[in-house]
Amino acid sequence: MTSEMEPLAPSLSLPDQRNYDQSYGLALKIAFETLATIDIESQCQRAGAAYRVGDSQKVITLDYLNRQFEIIPPDQVREKGSPEEVPLRDKILIMHYFLQAKGTPLTSKPINFKELKEGASYFPTFSKRAILPLVDYFGKESPRLLEVAKQLGGEKADYGDAAVTIKAFPRVPITLVVWRGDEEFPPEANILFDSTISDYLPTEDIIVLCQTISWKLVSLLPQEGA
Secondary structure (H helix, E strand, O other): OOOOOOOOOHHHOOOOHHHHHHHHHHHHHHHHHHHOOOOHHHHHHHHOOEEEEOOOOEEEEEEEOOEEEEEEOOOEEEEOOOOOOOOHHHHHHHHHHHHHOOOOOOOOOEEEHHHOOOHHHHHHHHHHHHHHHHHHHHOOOOHHHHHHHHHHOOEEOOOOOEEEEEEEEOOEEEEEEEEOOOOOOOOEEEEEEEOOHHHOOOHHHHHHHHHHHHHHHHHOOOOOOO
């Protein structure tokens, strides 16, 4: 995913952005090939997904950022009830979560990004892509975070000056925390995870997921002059 380091797990990690279309297409192809080799019903139980077998197709239904998506073997990912094409990056995140999910019970023990495998090495990239947007857009007006996060199913959390927990996937809660700036200290932000998150996503995908969430929240802010 990043240009600074080699992928952690080439078969189930997001690719380098330098060759976006080709690399992301290959990552999705590999994910679908992996899907064909697993026990889907058992994997649905691990991922917190629903599974329906119809006359003509099998459908896996999975919640992602407060919306329902369907994985339809052999090679489809679509938003339920929507004609819009799902962005390639979201397709890969959905597939990687489903395929990697181990079904580990949540511990409710929060950890930060640096505590993840290779987290310290990847932190500068993570901070720039996922934390900085929170600081820039919510650091001086932290209550806005609570308002816009409701549209992603976010619930208030007890951290900092404002914090919300968003269930990105059924077993992947993400907590975003903001501290307001003042005359003496600049605003700050952080993102926390359940200690089990690495049983559901590799570190590179966690970067992209958090970046996606942060910028979705920014996009939900009222436009000036609107």
